[in-house]
Every structure is written in structure tokens, then in C-alpha cells.
Amino acid sequence: MLQKSVLQQQRAAYQPKLPSVLWGPVKMQLGQPTESVADQETVKSLFPCTYGMPEITFVENDTPDQPAEPINVGVILSGGQAPGGHNVISGLFDGIKSIHPDSRLYGFLMGPDGLVKHNYKELTGEIVDQYRNTGGFDIIGSGRTKLEKKEQFDAALEILKKLEIKAVVIIGGDDSNTNAALMAEYFKANNETIQVIGCPKTIDGDLKNEFIETSFGFDTATKVYSELIGNIERDCNSAKKYWHFIKLMGRSASHIALECALQTQPNYCLIGEEVEAKKLELHDIVLDLTRLVIARHEQGDDYGVVLIPEGLLLFAPAFKSLIEQLDAIMGDFKKEISLLDPDDKIHFMRSQMSNENLAMLDSLPQTLGRQLLLDRDSHGNVQLSLIDTEKLISQLVGQEITKINVRLKKENQIPFSTQLHFFGYEGRCAAPSNFDADYCYALGYNATKLIACGVTGYMSSVRNLTAPSSQWLAGGIPITMMLNIEMRNGVPKPVIRKALVDLEGRPFKDFAEQRETWAMNTCYVYPGPIQYFGPTEVCDQPSRTLQLEQNP
Numbered sequence: 001m002l003q004k005s006v007l008q009q010q011r012a013a014y015q016p017k018l019p020s021v022l023w024g025p026v027k028m029q030l031g032q033p034t035e036s037v038a039d040q041e042t043v044k045s046l047f048p049c050t051y052g053m054p055e056i057t058f059v060e061n062d063t064p065d066q067p068a069e070p071i072n073v074g075v076i077l078s079g080g081q082a083p084g085g086h087n088v089i090s091g092l093f094d095g096i097k098s099i100h101p102d103s104r105l106y107g108f109l110m111g112p113d114g115l116v117k118h119n120y121k122e123l124t125g126e127i128v129d130q131y132r133n134t135g136g137f138d139i140i141g142s143g144r145t146k147l148e149k150k151e152q153f154d155a156a157l158e159i160l161k162k163l164e165i166k167a168v169v170i171i172g173g174d175d176s177n178t179n180a181a182l183m184a185e186y187f188k189a190n191n192e193t194i195q196v197i198g199c200p201k202t203i204d205g206d207l208k209n210e211f212i213e214t215s216f217g218f219d220t221a222t223k224v225y226s227e228l229i230g231n232i233e234r235d236c237n238s239a240k241k242y243w244h245f246i247k248l249m250g251r252s253a254s255h256i257a258l259e260c261a262l263q264t265q266p267n268y269c270l271i272g273e274e275v276e277a278k279k280l281e282l283h284d285i286v287l288d289l290t291r292l293v294i295a296r297h298e299q300g301d302d303y304g305v306v307l308i309p310e311g312l313l314l315f316a317p318a319f320k321s322l323i324e325q326l327d328a329i330m331g332d333f334k335k336e337i338s339l340l341d342p343d344d345k346i347h348f349m350r351s352q353m354s355n356e357n358l359a360m361l362d363s364l365p366q367t368l369g370r371q372l373l374l375d376r377d378s379h380g381n382v383q384l385s386l387i388d389t390e391k392l393i394s395q396l397v398g399q400e401i402t403k404i405n406v407r408l409k410k411e412n413q414i415p416f417s418t419q420l421h422f423f424g425y426e427g428r429c430a431a432p433s434n435f436d437a438d439y440c441y442a443l444g445y446n447a448t449k450l451i452a453c454g455v456t457g458y459m460s461s462v463r464n465l466t467a468p469s470s471q472w473l474a475g476g477i478p479i480t481m482m483l484n485i486e487m488r489n490g491v492p493k494p495v496i497r498k499a500l501v502d503l504e505g506r507p508f509k510d511f512a513e514q515r516e517t518w519a520m521n522t523c524y525v526y527p528g529p530i531q532y533f534g535p536t537e538v539c540d541q542p543s544r545t546l547q548l549e550q551n552p
């Protein structure tokens with residue numbers, strides 16, 4: 001039996017709110033046939049059985065949901081942890097039990113690997129009840145295995161048939177939902193009736209579009225980081241002697257950094273998408289920050305707080321070109337490289353690189369260069385969470401300040417003391433905010449409605465999220481609609497297009513309008529911890545990003 005804190009005991013009693021349309025039986029309202037966001041012909045040819053399906057919106061129905069017999073459903077948690085995953089599972093559990101009390105839920109262990117290797121456990125009411133409204137993915141664990149090969153799908157089919165599973169729900173980010181689309185297509189193409197449904201998860205907030213207003217976990221994670229940043233700002237404003245450089249998770253998009261900036265009003269926040277649009281190089285960023293350090297020094301403020309998105313370096317053109325070439329080499333020589341030991345691998349990779357990219361690589365600290373050449377995740381992504389961008393940037397600014405100090409008299413020296421932080425794992429398993437607790441439960445419950453309707457290759461979609469939860473809309477969106485073709489490891493692949501920060505959108509514009517004031521004045525905001533109880537304005541507010549996006 002898990003030991004529970006007092007807050008956990010309180011949260012266990014929380015009853016997540018469902019959209020009113022999901023309170024009773026539903027029927028599907030079908031929209032127009034859909035197209036993928038880009039590369040339509042190629043995506044269509046790769047997904048002949050699941051391409052072009054219509055959007056689904058649920059409306060209330062007078063007759064009970066089909067089927068009225070028990071159903072068995074499988075569930076997988078895939079990719080990085082995000083607050084609310086357990087609530088998707090509780091929603092699924094309650095949803096299938098509402099269809100029939102003898103329905104069963106099977107959890108595949110440690111991500112997609114559990115499905116392929118047939119590691120699973122039945123999630124009974126007793127187990128699910130232990131995890132309601134808790135953070136983490138520990139109920140069944142998670143993993144990053146990419147499901148894309150025929151052998152994997154066949155192994156999955158074997159266990160799904162053995163357990164008489166009607167549908168499998170993949171709770172994951174863009175890569176994992178791409179897997180869901182591939183599996184749905186494979187099953188349908190082979191006349192297998194097992195359905196595949198996706199659920200939009202990632203703290204990064206980059207799995208969103210017209211029908212997926214936000215991925216779950218973003219709300220809670222950014223609230224946790226904003227609390228921590230606020231605490232640091234207060235320390236910074238008390239001691240007035242440090243520049244704090246804070247890297248924030250978000251492998252590609254800078255949504256987390258932007259949301260935290262809107263919440264906490266730091267002195268400086270980099271947005272990767274702006275760096276790319278303005279074609280800024282690392283050197284330009286360093287010089288701009290150096291100017292700010294000097295300007296604040298001149299008004300007597302030798303301190304400040306700087307937010308840096310994890311994915312920043314990939315937006316700087318020279319760095320990006322370096323990574324793209326490394327990806328291409330990895331793709332072209334995958335087999336040869338896999339046989340080499342690390343030093344030979346580095347030697348080989350270097351021998352294939354252009355002079356410009358070699359120069360860029362050699363301008364970076366040696367450990368970072370080595371990381372870029374060697375460390376990739378199973379999807380072939382550079383592991384940006386392992387790169388100390390905050391250290392790199394603060395050191396480079398420090399070097400600039402040192403150059404200036406050499407020319408200044410002793411009494412005029414510019415002090416520049418730094419503290420480094422990285423917030424990522426601190427927020428990924430926090431107990432879900434009320435918003436995420438409700439949203440996730442609704443996503444899971446809604447997935448069972450999609451299953452009952454017999455559809456496959458859809459993502460559970462709950463929207464109108466800035467309205468009270470009773471007014472949220474529910475339905476499904478074909479995953480193929482979100483696909484485009486991108487290079488992965490040098491090979492073109494169908495993947496869900498990531499939603500990057502929109503520089504024309506309200507969240508960025510609000511930030512851009514205020515950042516100069518925040519830079520020179522100390523306008524820190526201290527949001528404090530997530531509030532689970534209390535006035536609605538305090539505890540039920542979705543992220544600032546979502547509010548600004550929905551009310552442009």
C-alpha cells in the first residue's frame with residue numbers, strides 16, 4: 001500500500017469535472033473529410049486506409065452508447081512524463097466501466113515496449129484508485145520505444161488478440177501519436193478490427209492545433225516552474241548580487257519559457273522561434289545579454305533573471321546547420337556508425353562534415369561537441385535536456401564582461417556572478433493542477449466514447465478549454481490530419497508537425513510589448529505554488545498562453 005501525504009489524501013477525494021456532453025450517451029457529428037497539414041499526396045499514399053477521415057464532435061444522444069457488452073482496452077504511457085497521465089487512465093477506467101461493469105483495462109508496462117514484449121498488468125479499480133489526481137506515470141511506467149516496424153505491430157497484435165482487447169490507447173506526444181497513426185493504419189490495412197486512439201500529452205505544449213488546444217501537463221509543469229522562478233526572483237531581488245540563468249525544458253518549442261515569462265516577468269527571456277526568425281547566432285544573443293548586464297550595472301543593479309528555453313540552440317542558424325548535417329550523416333551511415341566505438345564514431349563523423357560545421361563544432365566546449373556527436377534518443381533527437389545551454393551562455397557573457405573589465409579601472413569593474421538552474425524534471429510529475437486533472441480525466445473518458453463508436457486512428461479531443469469545464473466540447477480528430485513529412489536521421493518520415501511559438505500570436509506579442517520594461521526595471525511576479533483549493537480565479541485558471549490564444 002502506498003503511503004500518502006495529507007495533500008495526496010485530499011487530492012484523492014477530488015472529483016474531476018467532465019464536460020456535460022460526456023455525462024450521458026453521445027452520438028457522433030461528422031465534419032468534412034480532412035487533409036494532412038502538408039505533403040498531402042505523400043501522407044495519403046502512406047496512410048491509404050486512415051487518411052481523410054472526418055473530424056468528430058460528440059453531441060448528446062437519447063439512446064445508450066454502443067456497445068453494451070463489456071470491452072477490454074489496453075493503455076500505454078509513452079515518452080516523457082507529464083502531470084495528469086494517471087487521470088487519463090482513471091477517465092478511461094471509469095469510461096469503460098460506465099459502458100459495462102465487466103469491462104477490463106490492461107496497462108502495458110514501460111511504454112510501447114510493454115506492448116511489443118507482452119509486459120502488462122490489469123488495472124483494477126483498487127489500483128486505479130491509488131493514482132487518481134496524482135502526478136507521475138508510475139502506475140505502469142513509460143518509455144520511448146518507437147513503434148514503426150511490421151514485427152512490432154505483429155507482436156502487438158498477438159497480445160492484443162490474446163487479451164481480447166478491442167482498442168489500445170496511446171497517451172503520448174507527437175512522436176508517440178505518430179506511432180499510434182502508423183499502428184492504426186497497419187491494423188486496418190490488415191483487416192484487423194483493433195482500434196488505436198491517441199491522447200495529446202507533453203509538458204512542452206507543442207502538440208496543439210485548432211482541435212487540440214493544449215497538450216496535457218503543460219499547465220501544471222509551467223505553474224511549478226513559475227513558482228520556482230518566482231522564488232529565485234525573490235532571492236535575486238533580496239541579495240542583489242547574482243545573475244540567475246534558468247534553462248527550462250521544451251525540446252523544440254519555447255512555449256514553456258514564454259508561459260513562465262508571462263507569469264514571472266524576468267529581466268530577459270529568449271524565445272527560440274524569434275531567434276530563428278531574426279537569424280540570430282549564439283554570438284548575437286551573448287552580445288545582447290552583455291549589453292543588458294552593463295545597462296543594469298549602470299543603474300546599480302548587478303543582478304537579474306534570464307530564462308532560456310531548452311531547444312534554443314537549434315534555432316540559431318549555424319548551430320542548426322551543424323545538427324542537420326549530423327542528422328544526415330547518422331541517417332546515411334547508420335549501420336556503419338553503429339558498429340564503431342565512441343572515438344572512432346567521432347572521427348568518422350568529423351571526416352564527413354563541412355568546414356563551416358566543423359568550425360562551429362570546434363567553437364563549442366569539448367564536452368558539448370562530444371555530446372552532439374554521440375548522444376541521441378531512440379527517435380534520433382539530439383538530447384537537448386543534456387546540453388548545459390544556461391552554462392554555455394552565462395560563460396560566454398562572462399567572457400565578454402571580462403574583456404570589458406580588462407579595460408576598466410579596479411573601482412569601475414562590472415561584477416558578474418552567476419547561478420545556474422535547469423527546471424524540467426521538477427515539474428513533469430507534479431500533482432496535476434485542477435485544469436490538468438479535469439482535462440486529463442475528460443480526455444480519457446472521451447477516448448472510451450471514441451472506442452464505443454468503433455473509430456480508429458483518432459486523437460481524443462476536448463476543447464473550448466477556457467470556458468467552464470461543463471461547456472467543454474468533446475470529439476476526435478484524425479491523427480493523419482496533423483502529419484507532414486520531415487527528415488529524421490536523414491530519412492523522410494511522416495510525423496506530427498510540432499506547433500512552435502507563433503510570433504504573431506497574442507502570447508508572444510504580450511511578452512514582446514512588456515519585455516523592455518521587465519529588462520531594466522525589476523517587475524518580478526511571485527506566483528506561488530499551484531492552488532488546488534480556494535477561489536476559482538486562483539485555482540481553476542488555465543495557462544496564460546491558452547487564455548491569450550483563445551481571446552486574441
Ligand code: FBP
Nearest residue numbers: 079080173201202203249250251385
Ligand atoms: P515528451 O515530448 O515525450 O512529452 O517529452 C518532453 C520532455 O520533457 C522534453 O521537454 C525534454 O527534452 C525531454 O522530455 C527529456 O527526455 P527524457 O525524459 O528522456 O530525459
